Amino acid sequence: MNVAEKVQEALKAEIKAAVLKAGLAEEAEVPAVVLEVPKEKAHGDYSTNMAMQLARIAKKAPRAIADDIIAHFDSSKASIEKIEIAGPGFINFYMDNSYLTDLIPVVLREGDDYGRTNAGNNEKVQVEFVSANPTGDLHLGHARGASVGDSLCNILDKAGYDVTREYYINDAGNQINNLALSVEARYFQALGHDKEMPEDGYHGQDIVGIGQKLADEFGDKFVNMEEKERFNTFREYGLKYEMEKLKKDLEDFRVKFDVWYSETSLYQNGKIDEALAALREKGHIYEEDGAVWFRSTAFGDDKDRVLIKNDGSYTYLTPDLAYHKDKFDRGFEKVINVWGADHHGYIPRMKAAVEALGYNPDQLEVEIIQLVHLYKNGEKMKMSKRTGKAVTMRDLVEEVGLDAVRYFFAMRSSDTHMDFDLDLAVSESNENPVYYAQYAHARICSILRQGEEQDLTVNEQADLSPLKAEKEFELLKKIGDFPQAIAEAAEKRIPHRMTNYVQELSAAFHSFYNAEKVLDAENKPLSEARLALIQAVQVTLKNALQLIGVSAPEKM
């Protein structure tokens, strides 16, 4: 707990104590003390609505209750300068903010770790995200999912959860057969043969590339190969190629997974049979029309679901269900799936499956990422899987820049439908909010560099009492908010809370920068105190940007 948090806790405790001393309510009746930072500076540094909350219990007017609370309040317990009653019964606290400077040595000492808390109690959490089929390039929607998923993981980790990042590879089933056939067709085409693409083939440019590569490397070696053998060769080659490309693209996007979980492995090590047996044993399975069904309606689903089709093969649900069983068997307390909105209809059946297997369905959380539409020249771009005409994640990064893309996706709440105007993102890239934050960081670095030339450097022992300007306290308060902002983003699973924080901290810095000068050879004590302050800002800002996968440049 940092100084700011300690003071808030002390304040809360004293408010509660005052309520009890005033005899306004019994211990058990006192609502949790809500402390908030008023939007208006004129309303103090902190305020509480306690008097209003007690109105019914104490059967008195809120303002009268507020008077009672203040009468029994011991200001010496928390750095209070002044207390006022305002509006319908708010109690506003004006703090003696000098205690805030104690934050600085803490931030400087903790460095990269500043912001870390144990809010998550080391809970074992698994986050599955992206999990795109290895049958084509990652597109816009995957980019959003990657950005949100990775940021969420970073945040959970910093907030004290034990996080595992996982990618589920759909390397079994029909789509991979289609991949093999698509590769085959492109290979023949590359050799000049007249070969049609399979009906559900993948038309992406990447597959054309694979065909060309095979033709270049191996010539007509495969043309006369036995069909089955050729199919298997292309299947394997295509899969390997696609997976390598996928990993590379994600790494370039600053996303790394702890586990790449293969669907095929579920077949090989009997996990699917195991899951089916478990369901059968519990009586959640029946046969009809030559197929095997899961009675998911018993767990709130709209209709029962087929697990084994009448041709003997599995539906998509079956291995996925086994995969989720395995997640819980591996000891994860919370399993979070980041899915595109086009899969939201899939949630009830997966929840049903989890429950039918004997787990608490609340342990499975699904974060739905709404769809992204790309606009160019004011027109919505058509994305067609069939023709392979889609803007890839790689294209987007090349055109807009990685930091901007990461920030842009992390900035918005996951459940807003998003229109990505490419022209705007490119042409006005300088006005993208990401530069606002990065610029603040670069400015700080610049001051630190110039300070060194003037023999003014950050001294951890520096006397911080010269810091007493309002802008300085505001900046310090923002720095102090960081751990709580992370905890909130983690608990509510809202990475975009972090970009809000980044904006607020950057704004507080820019405002300070324009109001006060850091380097002043004539006033070394003040310069040293301010250098320590801005270094604390630098550390905090860098850590915050790191959480959302955005770099903190030293120069711009």
Add this chain to the structure above:
RNA sequence: GCGCCUUUAGCUCAGCAGGAUAGAGCAACGGCCUUCUAAGCCGUCGGUCAGAGGUUCGAAUCCUCUAAGGCGCGCCA
């Protein structure tokens, strides 16, 4: 028809475990560079929080209904 998401300033969006006069960026307008990076700062303009009911001392926020838009309702993945 059913389910999920969205509707807040001209535009893009925050705010939604109820709190004071609803915020930010862009756009528009007016100021600030002989002083640490003007990719910045300060100010002005701009709102029936889609609409109607309800709960509450208090609703953008919670509940119900309506409207508009998006997505989904396969023995596809």
